[in-house]
Amino acid sequence: MERTGVDIDGADETAGGTLVRDSGARPVGAASGEASKAAHEVLAVVFQIREGxxxxxxxxxxxxxxxxxxxxxxxxxxxxEGLGESIRRQLAQKVDVRDLTHLEQLETRGDPDRHPHGRTLATAYLGLIPADIDPVIPRDTRWHPAAEPPVPEPSAPEPPAMAFDHAAIVGSARRRLRAKLSYTNVGFALAPPEFTMSQLSRYYRAALGHDVAATNLRRVLLRRGQIEETGESVPSGRSGGRPAALFRFRARRLEITDAFAVLRPPAGC
Amino acid sequence: MERTGVDIDGADETAGGTLVRDSGARPVGAASGEASKAAHEVLAVVFQIREGxxxxxxxxxxxxxxxxxxxxxxxxxxxxEGLGESIRRQLAQKVDVRDLTHLEQLETRGDPDRHPHGRTLATAYLGLIPADIDPVIPRDTRWHPAAEPPVPEPSAPEPPAMAFDHAAIVGSARRRLRAKLSYTNVGFALAPPEFTMSQLSRYYRAALGHDVAATNLRRVLLRRGQIEETGESVPSGRSGGRPAALFRFRARRLEITDAFAVLRPPAGC
DNA sequence: ACAAAAGTGTTTGTGGTACACCCATGG
DNA sequence: CCATGGGTGTACCACAAACACTTTTGT
Structure with a gap:
């Protein structure tokens, strides 16, 4: 969480605004605002690890x-529709919804001019898909590397840029995923049901953006009780090497496995 | 994150939904949804530490x-209005907005029947006010202890319960605050500009819900560079005791001070 | 002198990284 | 028997909690 990458949310706004003081009963929406209805859309940042x-x-x-x-x-x-319900429905048009191993709300953007055709609020979700599957997707959709300059490859004719504020939303999603990888078991949502430690370390490397030693990853996740051995192993490849043991995540729902690193309650409680 | 109290967000929804497959161009809002406009409100969970x-x-x-x-x-x-802008405006009717030392977006609720009078989405914010001030608030507002059973005191005629899903939102806010206290410098938003360590430890105790030893808190926050001595001290009270040194937070904006506790990038980078 | 509160020093424990070493397999 | 990749053991380190002890004040 919050850790690097831990989200700062919309904390970048500073004061400003006037002091109006009225009191007494006020119906839910009063004040200077013209009580309006706005279009509302739901978006998803769906991540998958593909080719590392x-x-x-x-x-x-x-x-x-x-x-x-x-x-x-x-x-x-x-x-x-509820918000989560809606994004699930909409994703069913792009990805088989049964493949979504994790979905959580990310943030809501409401900048009045984020949409040129009129006021539109957007609630974004973060969705994850395990690395071993390759869902059928429509012709106009594609998997893009979520690397630092999110999409826009300069000069290349192909991908011009991202629409609306979507690049920023992808950024939030990456930070959120990165943060949660370090204090929850979200890994389960990125990895296939069974995996070797070196595979898993490659997934972590891809998601975190830096090297992850398989040897330490194993110990950390075992100590936290996130993963366990299946008892089976995969034969070694053509180039030899010891066969790798297979692991699985013990839970397939989000759990916080590294609660307070600091300021934890006194031992006797 | 985090850690206990770290937010799990809307991760409690599981799959379900059908697989619809269409492809080709689709305007932003298509599919089964009747493109509708909904009322949208902005709420704030404003916390302050009062009487411990x-x-x-x-x-x-x-x-x-x-x-x-x-x-x-x-x-x-x-x-x-933008969302943050809106909540600031609305709070100006309740609390002097200049007193808000921190504001961040929390979550958006969109359950179709969260509001009996028709579809209403709500985006909730978390706002913080330092402990040393006592803002003027209208007669119909009050500070309630955010303790575990958030508000409803059984049998007492006074506070019947909380409206809508607001109790749940307060719960999210508490978890978020609690989590952020352990890996960011949010403390600055709860404490007055200058404070002694035993005062600060009382604020932390109130927000975290468990004892916080002033002696260790001092070292942790100093090591992280969150606080510094002002050089001044307050005279001891009637009952004697060594005069306490005054401290201040070095930054008055949210910063992450305890990024990855784990899975941190290898030393050489 | 004594009590009270603040502050320091020290011990202990935990959790994590780094790295050397051992193990099992294919050629 | 050697290269290759997997797995284990261990040293080291940073950080934080606990607690005893010292310092500085008021009465």
Whole structure:
């Protein structure tokens, strides 16, 4: 969490605004605001580790605004849908929803001019897919490396840039994933059901962006009770080497495994 | 994160939903959803430490729904307002906005029937106020201890319960604050500009819900560079004792001071 | 002198990285 | 028997909690 990469959320705004003082009963929406209804969309940053790299699922917009740009999957919130429900429904059009091993709310963006065609709020989710599957995706969608300059490859004719504020949202998602990898068991959502430690360390490397020693990763995750041996092992490759033991995550739901590193309650409690 | 008290966000939803497959261009909001506009409100969980307890600012609803219940301050999002901008404006009606030392987005709730009078999404913020001030608040608002059973005191005629899903939101806010106290410098937002270590440890105790030894807190925060001595000290009280040194937070903006406790990048990088 | 509160020094323990070494297999 | 990759053992280190002890004040 929060750790590096731990999200700072919308903490970048500073004071400003006037002091209005009224008192007494006030119906839920009063004040200077013209009580308005706004369009609301739900987006998802779906990550998967592919070929050793953390990738995001994006689709290419076929019409303005941002025609030809890459955008996060998602769409308008239905009239009677919950937010999580909505993003699951919408992703079913892009990815088989059964493959989503984890989904959590990320942030909501409400900048009045984030959408050129009128006020639109967007609630973004972070979704994860295990590395071993290759879901069928529509022709206009593609997996993009989520590397630092999120998508825009300069001069290349192919990917012009990302639409709306979606690049920033991908950034939040990466930070969130990175943070949670260090104090929760989210790894389960990136890895296949069974894996060797060197495979797992490659997934971690891809998601964290830096080297992860398989040997230490093993001990850390074992000590925390995140993973366990299946008892089986895979035969060594053509080039020899000791056969690798297979592991699995003990839980397949998000758990916090490294609660307070500091300021923890006194021992006798 | 974190750690206990670290937020699990909306991770409690599991798969379900059908597999729809269409491809080709699709305008931002297509699919089964009837593209609708929904009311959107912005709420704030404003915490302050008062008399050694973590308290939330609540106001009492004067009319249905939830007449007589306690609710979070906030209201409808204005037509041309950003989310953060809106909550700042709305809080200006309850608390002098200059006193808010920290504000961050918490979560967005969109359960279709969270509001009996029609679909209403709510984006909640976490706001903090330093312990040394006592802002003027309207007659219908009050500071409530944010203790475990958030507000509802059984049998007492006074506070019946909390309106809507606000009790759950207060819970999220407490977990978030608690988590961030252990890996960021949020303490600055709860403490007055200058403080002694035993005062600060009382603030931490109130926010975390468990004892915090002043002696260790001092070392931890000094090592992390969060606080520094002002050079001054306060005279001891009537009962004697060594005069306490005054400290201040070195930064008054949120910073992550305890990035990755684990899985940190290899030393040479 | 004594009590009270603040502050320091020291011990102990834990959890994590780094690194050398041992193990099992294929050629 | 050697190269290759997996697995273990161990040294080291940073950080933090616990607690005894010292310092500085008021009465």
């Amino acid at each position: 790299r953390l990738c995001v699922l994006l689709w290419r917009r076929a019409r303005p605004p941002f025609e030809g740009c890459w955008a996060l999957p998602g769409g308008r919130l239905g009239a009677a | 307890r973590l308290c939330v600012l609540l106001w009492r609803r004067a009319r249905p729904p939830f007449e007589g219940c306690w609710a979070l301050p906030g209201g409808r999002l204005g037509a041309a």
